[in-house]
Amino acid sequence: MSVQSALRLQICGPLVVERDGLRLDPGLPGRQGRLMFTYLVVNRHRQVPRDELAEALWRSPDSAAIDARLNPLISKLRHVFGPDTVDGRVTVQLHFPDAWIDLEAAVEAIHRAESAVAQQDWTRAWGPALVALVVAERGFLPGEDADWIDQTRDQLAEIRLRALECYAAAGPGIAGAELAAAVRAGRRLIALDPLRESGHRYLMQALAAQDNLAEALTVYGVLSDLLREQLGVSPSPATRALYQQLLERT
Numbered sequence: 001m002s003v004q005s006a007l008r009l010q011i012c013g014p015l016v017v018e019r020d021g022l023r024l025d026p027g028l029p030g031r032q033g034r035l036m037f038t039y040l041v042v043n044r045h046r047q048v049p050r051d052e053l054a055e056a057l058w059r060s061p062d063s064a065a066i067d068a069r070l071n072p073l074i075s076k077l078r079h080v081f082g083p084d085t086v087d088g089r090v091t092v093q094l095h096f097p098d099a100w101i102d103l104e105a106a107v108e109a110i111h112r113a114e115s116a117v118a119q120q121d122w123t124r125a126w127g128p129a130l131v132a133l134v135v136a137e138r139g140f141l142p143g144e145d146a147d148w149i150d151q152t153r154d155q156l157a158e159i160r161l162r163a164l165e166c167y168a169a170a171g172p173g174i175a176g177a178e179l180a181a182a183v184r185a186g187r188r189l190i191a192l193d194p195l196r197e198s199g200h201r202y203l204m205q206a207l208a209a210q211d212n213l214a215e216a217l218t219v220y221g222v223l224s225d226l227l228r229e230q231l232g233v234s235p236s237p238a239t240r241a242l243y244q245q246l247l248e249r250t
Contacts, residue, residue, distance in 0.1 A: 007099040011038050012106070012156065013138030029076040032057055036073050038141065040086075040094045041101060042152060047091035056148055103152070106135035110159050113166040122173025129166035136160035161196065164189045168202035172209035182206035194226060197239050204242055213250050217243070 010016035015034055017025040028034050039056045040048060050070060054061040061069065074088040087093045109128035116125035136159040140152050164185045171182020186203025189196060200223040207216035220235070220243045227233050235243070 007096055009041055009096075009099055009101045010138075011041055012102050012135050012140055024080055027076075027080040029073055033073050033076060035141070035144065036070075037077060039148060040092060041096075042103070042148070044094045044096060044101075047087075047093045049091055050088075053092050056146060059146070102135045102138075103156075106132045106156075106159050106163075109135075110162050110166070113170075114162065117166050117169045120173065122170040125166050125170040126174060126178070129163050129170060132159050133163035133167060136163060161189065161193055164192075165198050165202060168199070168206060172205055175209065179206060179210050183210065195230060197223065197227075197236055200235075201239055201242055204246065208246055208249070213246055216246050217250070220246075 006020045008016075008018045015025050015028075015038065017023065017028075025034075028037055035057055036053065039053065050066055051061075051063065054066045054070060058069070070088070070092070074086055074092065077086045078088075081094075081096075085095050087095065110132040113125045113128035113132060116122070116128070136156045140156055141149050168182045168185035168189065171178040171185065183203065183206045186199055186206050189199025190203060193199060200219055204216040204219050207213070207219065220239070223239065224235055227235060234240070
């Protein structure tokens with residue numbers, strides 16, 4: 001097994017870098033080194049210009065001092081990960097071809113979960129949805145502020161919503177104890193994005209699967225009032241059709 005193949009990176013939540021069970025992140029060079037490392041991980045599939053990297057770390061860096069500020073950090077990264085893992089001569093790029101990275105794993109997992117939901121393969125959707133949800137809920141670089149950090153946080157927020165959708169969709173199909181989990185996922189979707197109709201539909205379906213038709217119909221009423229007050233529109237045809245189906249069961 002190559003050195004890189006055993007590398008695991010958690011950049012969502014607390015930064016954790018492991019190789020063969022050994023923690024490497026304590027060797028990263030302070031706050032700026034951790035920020036630089038995380039930026040390079042997020043952008044690891046391309047060569048990052050030095051001035052771009054400097055702006056990601058210091059916003060308005062002195063162009064004459066960029067090399068002097070970056071070179072010690074790059075040198076320390078090479079010391080931690082090996083001389084061939086960090087290319088920093090002209091542009092800067094990490095070479096971790098076989099590393100497992102939690103953000104990339106979440107992106108891949110949500111695609112698998114959505115594909116399984118589209119095929120109504122609820123059991124196959126459940127695991128990837130949970131993987132994506134766990135990663136997305138860890139957050140990203142708490143306490144730090146930069147445009148690229150906000151963009152990654154927005155990406156994680158969207159993954160979180162999509163994972164909750166898949167999780168809520170899978171619950172009624174799996175049934176059993178997952179029905180209660182699907183109800184909780186639907187409620188969280190509504191709390192996070194009240195105007196996202198899918199959250200209301202998944203909650204209605206989960207409640208109906210619990211034979212709680214009265215509350216499922218109440219959810220529709222709340223959504224209808226919210227859409228009218230906030231957007232001046234009615235629920236979508238898909239939501240209205242679900243409402244009619246539930247009405248016919250009462």
